[in-house]
Amino acid sequence: MVFNSLQFLVFFGIVTAAYFLLAHRFRWMLLLVASCYFYMAFQPIYLGILGFTIVVDYYAGIYLERFEGRAKKLFLALSLMANIGVLAVFKYYAFFTGNFMHAASYFGYTLQIPQLSILLPIGLSFHTFQAMSYTIEVYRGHQKAERNFGIYSLYVMFYPQLVAGPIERPQNLIHQFYEEHVWDVERVKAGLFQMAQGLFKKVVIADRLAILVDAVYGSLAIQSGGNLVLASVFYSFQIYCDFSGYSDLAIGAAKVMGFDLMTNFRAPYLAKSIPDFWRRWHISLSTWFKDYVYFSLGGNRVSIPKWYFNIMVVFIISGFWHGASWNFVIWGALHGVFQLIGITVSRRFPALSPENARGIYFRFLQLWTFVLVTFAWVFFRLSHFADIKLYAQRLVIWNVDAPLGLHVNEIVLSLLLILGLLFWEHRSTNKISPKLWLLPMILLAIYFLGVFSLKQFIYFQF
Amino acid sequence: MRRAFAFLVMIVLLLVLGISSSDQAMRWVSKARYQQEGNLGSDKYRYGDLYGLSYLPDFRMLKDTSLITNQFTSEGLRDMDLYILGDSYLYSYIHMDTTNFARSKQVVFRKWSEGTAGAIVLQPTGNKKVLLIESVERNMGTLIDMLRVRAHLEGYKAPLTWNESFNATLADALYDPLLEQNIDFTLFNFQGLSFLKSLKAQVNLNLFHRTTPEVVLSRDHQFLYMKETMDSLQKGSSFYPISAEDIQVLLARMTKIEQYALSRGFDEVIFSFIPNPVAITQTESRRTNQLIVSLSKANHGQLHILDPTQVLAKGGKSYFFKSDSHWNQQGAQAWLNQLNQYLIKL
Numbered sequence: 001m002v003f004n005s006l007q008f009l010v011f012f013g014i015v016t017a018a019y020f021l022l023a024h025r026f027r028w029m030l031l032l033v034a035s036c037y038f039y040m041a042f043q044p045i046y047l048g049i050l051g052f053t054i055v056v057d058y059y060a061g062i063y064l065e066r067f068e069g070r071a072k073k074l075f076l077a078l079s080l081m082a083n084i085g086v087l088a089v090f091k092y093y094a095f096f097t098g099n100f101m102h103a104a105s106y107f108g109y110t111l112q113i114p115q116l117s118i119l120l121p122i123g124l125s126f127h128t129f130q131a132m133s134y135t136i137e138v139y140r141g142h143q144k145a146e147r148n149f150g151i152y153s154l155y156v157m158f159y160p161q162l163v164a165g166p167i168e169r170p171q172n173l174i175h176q177f178y179e180e181h182v183w184d185v186e187r188v189k190a191g192l193f194q195m196a197q198g199l200f201k202k203v204v205i206a207d208r209l210a211i212l213v214d215a216v217y218g219s220l221a222i223q224s225g226g227n228l229v230l231a232s233v234f235y236s237f238q239i240y241c242d243f244s245g246y247s248d249l250a251i252g253a254a255k256v257m258g259f260d261l262m263t264n265f266r267a268p269y270l271a272k273s274i275p276d277f278w279r280r281w282h283i284s285l286s287t288w289f290k291d292y293v294y295f296s297l298g299g300n301r302v303s304i305p306k307w308y309f310n311i312m313v314v315f316i317i318s319g320f321w322h323g324a325s326w327n328f329v330i331w332g333a334l335h336g337v338f339q340l341i342g343i344t345v346s347r348r349f350p351a352l353s354p355e356n357a358r359g360i361y362f363r364f365l366q367l368w369t370f371v372l373v374t375f376a377w378v379f380f381r382l383s384h385f386a387d388i389k390l391y392a393q394r395l396v397i398w399n400v401d402a403p404l405g406l407h408v409n410e411i412v413l414s415l416l417l418i419l420g421l422l423f424w425e426h427r428s429t430n431k432i433s434p435k436l437w438l439l440p441m442i443l444l445a446i447y448f449l450g451v452f453s454l455k456q457f458i459y460f461q462f
Numbered sequence: 463m464r465r466a467f468a469f470l471v472m473i474v475l476l477l478v479l480g481i482s483s484s485d486q487a488m489r490w491v492s493k494a495r496y497q498q499e500g501n502l503g504s505d506k507y508r509y510g511d512l513y514g515l516s517y518l519p520d521f522r523m524l525k526d527t528s529l530i531t532n533q534f535t536s537e538g539l540r541d542m543d544l545y546i547l548g549d550s551y552l553y554s555y556i557h558m559d560t561t562n563f564a565r566s567k568q569v570v571f572r573k574w575s576e577g578t579a580g581a582i583v584l585q586p587t588g589n590k591k592v593l594l595i596e597s598v599e600r601n602m603g604t605l606i607d608m609l610r611v612r613a614h615l616e617g618y619k620a621p622l623t624w625n626e627s628f629n630a631t632l633a634d635a636l637y638d639p640l641l642e643q644n645i646d647f648t649l650f651n652f653q654g655l656s657f658l659k660s661l662k663a664q665v666n667l668n669l670f671h672r673t674t675p676e677v678v679l680s681r682d683h684q685f686l687y688m689k690e691t692m693d694s695l696q697k698g699s700s701f702y703p704i705s706a707e708d709i710q711v712l713l714a715r716m717t718k719i720e721q722y723a724l725s726r727g728f729d730e731v732i733f734s735f736i737p738n739p740v741a742i743t744q745t746e747s748r749r750t751n752q753l754i755v756s757l758s759k760a761n762h763g764q765l766h767i768l769d770p771t772q773v774l775a776k777g778g779k780s781y782f783f784k785s786d787s788h789w790n791q792q793g794a795q796a797w798l799n800q801l802n803q804y805l806i807k808l
Binding site: 005006007009010011013014017018020021044045183406407409410413447448451452453 | 464465468469471472475476478479482628641642645646649658661662665669670671672675
């Protein structure tokens with residue numbers, strides 16, 4: 001059940017109405033049942049995997065609180081191993097065994113490791129990371145172990161953010177299930193506005209850009225450099241509007257019922273540097289890595305080589321989190337390298353540091369950051385090395401007339417939408433609140449300009 | 463007041479979900495809405511199925527839904543039990559009884575879509591038992607499949623793994639696979655809303671040269687086609703590249719199906735494939751793949767293949783609706799005449 005479907009519209013209406021009709025003590029049960037139904041709409045059997053991690057982490061939390069010292073560490077390790085084990089089996093098994101067999105054949109050995117014919121459970125990386133966040137926070141003493149099994153299950157399964165985040169922290173979410181939320185008209189309006197904004201980003205912008213992107217990336221062999229550049233820029237906005245659109249829908253849906261989920265995007269294409277980009281892009285994941293991996297490695301309070309090493313490790317893992325494929329690792333590594341170059345330049349030439357940038361130089365840095373990010377997205381989009389090679393070869397060929405998949409008017413509209421989005425985000429970051437009269441206009445625009453193809457959200461695959 | 467509103471919203475949406483999840487309720491609602499004139503009625507199929515998807519105002523043409531009857535009423539030789547496995551190209555245009563089919567003493571029709579209806583029972587008569595397997599070109603790749611034929615002739619169900627079985631059982635219980643389109647029909651398919659849909663269709667066509675994703679406008683803007691039949695990347699397309707090997711694979715599948723049907727008690731098996739409209743109307747500048755013609759040629763008379771391409775080509779555009787994915791009554795009539803000639807000679 002995708003958010004851009006009528007099924008979700010009906011589901012959301014029923015659950016929200018029932019939520020406010022029910023007495024407070026029964027609401028968490030309603031949300032839990034609704035979340036199970038929501039998840040089972042994708043693939044019922046995978047509820048079992050969620051159930052497994054929920055049971056393991058629920059008891060791990062209780063034992064982590066009960067024990068100290070080595071026993072405590074052992075329970076944390078068991079919990080993390082269970083979660084990472086699930087990821088390893090369902091997401092990374094084929095990758096590792098495939099690469100192992102390939103490496104063996106390189107040295108003259110023929111290995112046949114049996115492959116599992118299983119589909120990747122939807123949103124696996126998201127809810128696994130959210131579950132790990134819980135046990136780590138209980139271990140660190142920042143969160144009390146949750147004794148109500150239902151509430152803990154709901155923390156992992158809360159339907160708005162179950163399949164593609166934001167990846168919540170227990171301190172932010174669990175207490176909200178105990179609080180009584182009353183019908184607040186302003187809050188409901190704000191939530192609906194955010195949902196409409198998310199839907200607009202998804203069906204009017206992302207799914208429209210996807211037509212051109214899919215057409216160009218699907219026929220690399222006949223494309224020109226100009227088309228590839230245009231498709232790459234469009235892909236940058238497609239993936240942003242797709243993912244941030246989902247986040248807006250998730251945060252808005254939760255807000256209507258009275259829940260506050262963490263902000264996941266903050267105008268990332270207005271960033272002035274790569275570190276700044278990561279403070280604005282998929283914030284719930286980048287802070288997860290910062291809190292649980294980067295700081296655990298020592299962060300920047302180590303020698304410079306170790307600091308650089310820590311940065312690269314975090315970005316490579318982050319790339320790997322996105323998918324079990326080398327192109328994602330390269331994508332992550334590229335971001336790491338960009339960041340290291342940026343740090344080095346800023347240290348040697350403080351005047352060039354983005355922190356001090358003003359005026360035209362500031363705009364140049366924003367554009368340059370966008371170019372770097374867009375370049376990296378090419379590796380994210382193309383999963384085969386042969387395609388990456390072909391992309392590079394075709395990039396220098398400019399005098400061919402290849403199909404773009406969109407009429408020129410629609411390309412112009414797409415560019416206007418992109419500019420409008422940047423302008424809107426620029427205004428929003430300057431704290432100008434959205435006006436309510438925009439809501440019916442957004443809905444009308446969604447109806448008339450939306451591309452209703454029920455296209456899955458890109459990040460669902462992770 | 464607020465609680466009453468929330469209660470009302472919940473009840474209405476639960477009703478929508480309940481109706482949209484139930485095949486029986488949807489049949490009842492659809493029937494009532496199709497029959498109703500005015501703003502509350504539905505015109506989804508009244509003007510052709512492709513109009514019902516695209517809502518392009520130029521294609522709002524009332525569709526003739528009459529059935530062909532009494533084409534073969536002579537009391538001549540009636541020595542055949544005709545069993546037909548077919549699709550909407552037949553049952554939506556031809557009355558499935560003995561008055562339409564040569565030599566037939568009995569006609570039993572089974573829709574492809576009724577795959578779970580159980581086995582077709584052969585009547586113990588002394589008549590010749592003929593199985594006619596019909597499919598439109600775009601569905602050939604899927605329907606000309608032994609498991610699908612077995613599902614109809616012996617009620618066979620492919621065994622599922624426990625995982626598939628669990629998923630299927632639970633998914634069946636919780637979700638109707640047509641839920642999305644059923645909700646769309648229940649909530650938004652009213653004639654009163656057609657002007658909005660037409661406006662949207664016009665805006666998208668005039669500004670962006672684009673129709674709804676499932677529908678493609680012909681080059682001369684005279685016909686609507688299903689995208690599936692036009693997109694050279696899709697197997698059901700008349701422009702999908704086919705090789706001699708593909709033809710041989712298809713023929714081998716058909717031969718196996720024929721042998722299987724003969725072993726089930728049929729005396730003859732006839733295959734008939736209806737070309738996609740674009741393969742006959744020839745409105746595009748691209749060459750079609752001529753799948754059915756190639757299949758007939760490669761057959762060398764070993765299987766009974768009734769190829770209506772030439773017969774339909776004589777009528778060309780006049781045999782097809784402009785706003786529907788099917789042929790019209792004239793097209794169906796031409797095919798029926800050809801079939802009856804074939805049956806007489808069989």
